[in-house]
Amino acid sequence: MSDGDQVTGRAPARSKRSDALRNQQALLAAAAEVFVASGVDAPIREIAARAGVGIGTIYRHFPTRADLVVAVYRHQVEACAEAGPALLADAGSPFTALGRWVDLFVDFLVTKHGLANALRSDSGGFEALHAYFLDRLVPVCARLLDAAADAGEIRPGTQAYELMRGIGNLCAGHDGDPRYDPRRLVGLLLEGLRRPPSS
Amino acid sequence: MSDGDQVTGRAPARSKRSDALRNQQALLAAAAEVFVASGVDAPIREIAARAGVGIGTIYRHFPTRADLVVAVYRHQVEACAEAGPALLADAGSPFTALGRWVDLFVDFLVTKHGLANALRSDSGGFEALHAYFLDRLVPVCARLLDAAADAGEIRPGTQAYELMRGIGNLCAGHDGDPRYDPRRLVGLLLEGLRRPPSS
DNA sequence: TGACTAAGCGGAACCGTGTTCCGTATCGTT
DNA sequence: AACGATACGGAACACGGTTCCGCTTAGTCA
Incomplete structure (x- = not known):
């Protein structure tokens, strides 16, 4: 898990920087769209592109x-x-x-x-x-x-x-x-x- | 299917050349070993190497x-x-x-x-x-x-x-x-x- | 037996993905 | 304004699938 809570908790947004939070949201939205369109095996790059972020960013937020x-x-x-x-x-x-x-x-x-x-x-x-x-x-x-x-x-x-x-x-x-x-x-x-x- | 018979028939070995037949056998044996060792998703190259043949050969015999x-x-x-x-x-x-x-x-x-x-x-x-x-x-x-x-x-x-x-x-x-x-x-x-x- | 032909061979090269890494940009603070 | 920490982007690398083509060799024919 990339943020620190369990399934039962709410997202704590424990992040420090505002841009990081923004990117995380964008990534979630983009991934959802891409998953619907191309399945969960869609290329990472496609998700990154759709979210308008770099590949490194996606890996930082979601290591796997x-x-x-x-x-x-x-x-x-x-x-x-x-x-x-x-x-x-x-x-x-x-x-x-x-x-x-x-x-x-x-x-x-x-x-x-x-x-x-x-x-x-x-x-x-x-x-x-x-x-x-x-x-x-x-x-x-x-x-x-x-x-x-x-x-x-x-x-x-x-x-x-x-x-x-x-x-x-x-x-x-x-x-x-x-x-x-x-x-x-x-x-x-x-x-x-x-x-x-x-x- | 790479050879031309149905499930119920025997392998017809309709091939022309002896070396082709030999390689096909070697490939089958090697693939079996590799599948046991590493699963059916094992890299093609690994199978080719184990059989002592080139990658092209494997694709010629078994296109998919x-x-x-x-x-x-x-x-x-x-x-x-x-x-x-x-x-x-x-x-x-x-x-x-x-x-x-x-x-x-x-x-x-x-x-x-x-x-x-x-x-x-x-x-x-x-x-x-x-x-x-x-x-x-x-x-x-x-x-x-x-x-x-x-x-x-x-x-x-x-x-x-x-x-x-x-x-x-x-x-x-x-x-x-x-x-x-x-x-x-x-x-x-x-x-x-x-x-x-x-x- | 030697020359010839085409079936067959090997593997370099190419492509698409995942993954890592680091120089650069930005945020938030002092 | 200056500065350190944090996050960003994307080039570079790793790896597996697939294609393609020049070379080798089995089989044939004279």
Whole structure:
């Protein structure tokens, strides 16, 4: 890990210099994009270029590839968690918010997917991350679902864990096969969640 | 595939020149050794060096890594199959023959292990290979078991498929962890097969 | 047997990645 | 403003895959 906290703690930003912090953020964002576009095996240089930093910088912040992947993972979980309430407040309707949120969640899953490979050998740190991810996101999703249900936009009674699990499974087989677009199916799933027009 | 036959056929050695054939054999043997020692991701150069040929030669015979791995796989199955009767004839006792044969079989399994990875994407050719391997080897093992049982060296009634499956499973978790030596356990398994001294 | 041809060989050279290292730029402080 | 610590960038190196081409040699034919 490049910063000093455990999975359960918040990022302490223990850094000294402002530019270092800026670069770290840029790197996390760039890596997330590149991972989505090219998988976790994307060339380091590509990530550095996208972030607008040198190669040395990336190695200073994240000595190993696993460090970077884990950091992105946590960053994405955080972003997802924080985006929930924000979307609820900003988007036109709870259902729209839910839709946007699910989109972020899918981004996250795609990134997460190669992660299992990148972390083989990394002892049991993987399970801890997974638990963290569930603890953090299920409540957020639940709140979005509740809001949409309260607004009468979707049928009530859907369980957040179940929905997230379903989305996760839809994203699982994703191997770059152009014939299989998980996002399309997830969209369908959401559509199916809609309350049937009150007959 | 570099030679032109299917899984079910014998190697046709359709080549024209003798040295080409020799090199192909040397390459198969060398690759098998290197795969056992360093896994299927071993550098091409290392295999070429071990076989005493140039890099170009390896690429001419086996254009892709999968080609080489498949060829080694089939070569090993063949070697295993042919070694059975030979060992039975040469070794002192059927049990010794069985022991030696199992040793070869383990070599094969270790090689085979990384194979699944190397063949992802290679359509369903993998299942065909697996079926071929079972068809070819189960009878050989069965004959060794029968001979040893007839000689009173092991308890009768052991099923070849079951034994092979068990050995396969013992070799499965093999990740280069020095604390886990499949061969040791397989030895134990064989020892357990021995007929208890007729009480 | 010797000349000839093309199959086959070796490995230098090239490319794309990961990784290291150090001179330079920048930040924050005094 | 000056200065030391910190961080930055990217050239340089290491390493493995892949290509390509001049040389060697097996096999043939007279």
